[in-house]
Amino acid sequence: MADERFSLKLASDVAFYLDEAKVPNLLFGWLAMSLVGSRKVSTEVDFVIPDNKMPAAIKTLAETANYPVCKDPNCNELHFDRVRGYTADQSLVLSPNRIHSVAAAHFHLEDGTFILNLHPQSKLLWWLPELTTAAPAAEDPYLMLSTDPRLPPLSVKPALEGVAPTGGPGPCSANLYHPVKILNPGSLTEALLTLLCRDRARQAMGESEEADHLAMLWTLMSSQLYDSCGTSISKHVRPKFKEAWDGLNERDPGMTNVFNAVRALRDRMALANELGPLVDGSKYTPPDDFL
Numbered sequence: 001m002a003d004e005r006f007s008l009k010l011a012s013d014v015a016f017y018l019d020e021a022k023v024p025n026l027l028f029g030w031l032a033m034s035l036v037g038s039r040k041v042s043t044e045v046d047f048v049i050p051d052n053k054m055p056a057a058i059k060t061l062a063e064t065a066n067y068p069v070c071k072d073p074n075c076n077e078l079h080f081d082r083v084r085g086y087t088a089d090q091s092l093v094l095s096p097n098r099i100h101s102v103a104a105a106h107f108h109l110e111d112g113t114f115i116l117n118l119h120p121q122s123k124l125l126w127w128l129p130e131l132t133t134a135a136p137a138a139e140d141p142y143l144m145l146s147t148d149p150r151l152p153p154l155s156v157k158p159a160l161e162g163v164a165p166t167g168g169p170g171p172c173s174a175n176l177y178h179p180v181k182i183l184n185p186g187s188l189t190e191a192l193l194t195l196l197c198r199d200r201a202r203q204a205m206g207e208s209e210e211a212d213h214l215a216m217l218w219t220l221m222s223s224q225l226y227d228s229c230g231t232s233i234s235k236h237v238r239p240k241f242k243e244a245w246d247g248l249n250e251r252d253p254g255m256t257n258v259f260n261a262v263r264a265l266r267d268r269m270a271l272a273n274e275l276g277p278l279v280d281g282s283k284y285t286p287p288d289d290f291l
């Protein structure tokens with residue numbers, strides 16, 4: 001668990017520096033998932049920053065925190081596929097860390113063992129109200145802090161060899177860690193379903209390779225939050241996501257394919273122009289891919 005502790009400390013430090021500099025920030029990605037109950041240990045720390053605050057975020061972390069910003073034009077991190085040369089179907093078998101959303105800026109830390117990524121909000125969370133520096137209110141519909149006592153407790157089950165234990169690490173102690181802003185479990189689930197719909201829509205519009213791979217990534221990540229995965233926290237999604245989420249969790253006995261409700265959600269969101277800057281709803285034609 002040393003990796004997880006380092007990742008959590010790094011995330012806490014990043015949030016501290018950015019909060020001090022009044023740069024809004026939100027932890028996303030695998031580490032944020034580990035806080036709401038998926039225990040995939042990750043050496044990637046992903047933050048989302050409002051687009052217009054990205055230069056300030058990079059400057060703060062490079063100059064105040066002294067993190068080495070990567071300037072290598074040939075860095076492997078600049079490609080969505082860290083391995084390359086295999087089809088999307090094989091990607092997750094090879095390594096869950098293989099595919100990632102390329103960041104606007106990244107830092108290699110601890111001799112390259114850990115990667116800190118900064119993503120513009122428009123690329124991952126365009127639907128979320130623009131992040132601010134304010135701490136989330138107790139009833140905030142989207143956000144919470146890593147120190148929130150509603151987060152799940154650490155599982156007492158020992159890990160099998162090579163398999164991370166299930167159950168979250170529990171709320172981070174405010175004594176040990178600076179509070180880090182995250183999406184609440186329901187909003188994180190919605191964020192992954194929205195990204196899945198976006199990249200499935202891009203596939204349907206003929207944008208193949210990156211969309212194919214990212215769709216696999218969002219599928220894998222959302223599957224780690226399924227209720228059957230041993231996560232001890234319920235995900236309350238809004239009504240428009242409920243059918244898709246119930247389908248994926250196999251709660252609809254009449255459904256012929258668990259992905260059909262996701263496909264319907266993809267088409268509704270694409271046609272309503274809700275899938276962000278990469279999907280033009282006026283050019284979207286729903287494909288005939290229901291099973």
Ligand SMILES: [Zn+2]
Nearest residue numbers: 070072075077
């Ligand atoms: Zn790099």
